[in-house]
Amino acid sequence: MARTTQQSPPDQEMLSRLFMVRHGESTCNSVHRIAGQRDAPLTFLGRIQAEQVARRHQDQHFDRIFVSPLTRAFETAGIIFDDAGDAAVEWTVDARLMERDFGSYTLESKSILQRRHGIAEYERAMNADSPTQQGGESFEKFAGRVRAFYMEELLPALRRGETVCVVSHKYVVELICRFILARPPEESYDLRLPNSQMLQGDRIGSYVKNENETMNMVYDWIVVNHPVVFCAGLAAGLLGNWAGLHVTTPPLVLLALLVIASVITMCRIELERAREFVTDWGTLASVAVRYLALPLALALALRWWDAGPSSTAVTAAIFLATPSSVVAMTVSRCLGGMIMPTFAQVLLSSLAAAVSFSAVLALTLRQGVGEAVAISAAASTGVVAAAFVLVGRLRRRAPIRTAKFGERYGYVAVLILTAFIVLVTLKLDLSGFTAYAPTAVGIAVGLRLVAAVCKRRGHVQSLDDYTAMTYPNVFVVVIIAALTDNTHLEQVAIWTLLPMFLLSFADSYYARFLVVAPDDARWPVVLGLKDRSVPAVSGDQPQAPAGQNPAEVPAPARS
Helix, strand or coil: CCCCCCCCCCCHHHHCCEEEEECCCEHHHHCCECCCCCECCECHHHHHHHHHHHHHCCCCCCCEEEECCCHHHHHHHHHHHHHHCCCCCEEEECHHHCCCCCHHHCCCEHHHHHHHHCHHHHHHHHHCCCCCCCCCCCHHHHHHHHHHHHHHHHHHHHHCCCCEEEEECHHHHHHHHHHHHCCCHHHCCCCCCCCCCEEEHHHHHHHHHCCCHHHHHHHHHHHHCHHHHHHHHHHHHHHHHHCCCCCCCCHHHHHHHHHHHHHHHHCCCCHHHHHHHHCCHHHHHHHHHHHHHHHHHHHHHHHHHCCCCCCHHHHHHHHHHCCECCHHHHHHHHHCCCCHHHHHHHHHHHHHHCCHHHHHHHHHCCCCHHHHHHHHHHHHHHHHHHHHHHHHHHHHHCHHHHHHHHHHCHHHHHHHHHHHHHHHHCCCCHHHHHHHHHHHHHHHHHHHHHHHHHCCCCCCCHHHHHHHHHCECHHHHHHHHHHCCCHHHHHHHHHHHHHHHHCHHHHHHHHHHCCCCCCCCCHHHHCCCECCCCCCCCCCCCCCCCCCCHHHCCCCCCC
């Protein structure tokens, strides 16, 4: 490591000429996996995030650009400053600005690590050293090279009166912020800097003040431990019900809660790749079998047998045809899935519901069929399609803010769904335990068995297949039953929430056998990782003009 000299901290005037940018959304960001020094490219959203930064700062002159050689940072800088069209700006590709090598954490799901080691230990591993992380780069070495860059390159440039932009990575930017604020290592924590947001040096203090270490960890805990939160909602609803607090919530209010939760969840999903997953033959085949063939065959058999509308078999047919719930996307994220395949199943099953769910209702119900079909189309297909279109537009018009909102407020979606659970549980008929509970347990267990059979074996999307098929949109069934005065179906649906979320603990265990290991050879293909070397970490760095690939820059000799 190059020798550093002690220099006085920058003043506010110097800091006003410092700008720092975390790279745009990468393919690893989109599936909530840790990239580290793996060379992940930008997603579509990542590119338009960089374009937005270019538009916002097109009148800002920069004298020097420091950029990490990893593709996601280099592409971000290229988009920002090529669009700005400032030919006088001087570029320096500095390998000391690469993200930390996280060793055994690399390409692991953040949620899996948080569940496995706890939120606090995960944060310690990412911001310091932890025995849970093997191999990779020690925090001392990582901090040393970033400090060397800060002392030898960044501060001198600012003292020369230059306006500087650093385009790098999350933990590199956070380290530089720590150096500027003279924070001790034990005070470091996640600043949650969103992708592509340009942070000006003299605003770092106010930005940090808006972050709360304890609350950030609580928010993460809510998302990762959603089964506990959902079950707490069930317990609260049951206690309130038992105490005589019987509340009937209007179905449209319940529907509004689902819409809000859907929008929040979708804000952080790479919707721009929806076509790729929706047209995947494996996904189409599993949806055709699970949401069309099986429920229609069962409904026709029941119609031929003339089964009663309140029979267990008819109820099972309705739940088998029920499309996947938006809850499945949150569960996929928490269990370490890819999320987008789950969304594809949610969208396709909602579209299939226009046929199968409506047909099953028509074949099994004796009254209110037309109303039930209209409600099912509006509450399942309509909600998902409307949320998809709305969020898609938001991600294009405000790509940085929308992604930031989805990332920061994922816990709100969990709390909204929990509120839904509490409200419908308050309407539960506790005296009907013997009449409804066995059917509810049978439905929750049966759907998991169907999902286990219909999922693709050994596929990178196996966990998403299972998750999507396991969590039916019980909320829609509750709304349909309430609006059509089908008390039996409504009570079964509400009772089904109990075993469905209690079994989510079993899903967390089963997911370990479905999730693809981080060292699986398929990940580089799925995530588009570039298999090339980057310049060695050194004090003497090469320069590259805007638009030139860092792979073409010769690596410097080690000092």
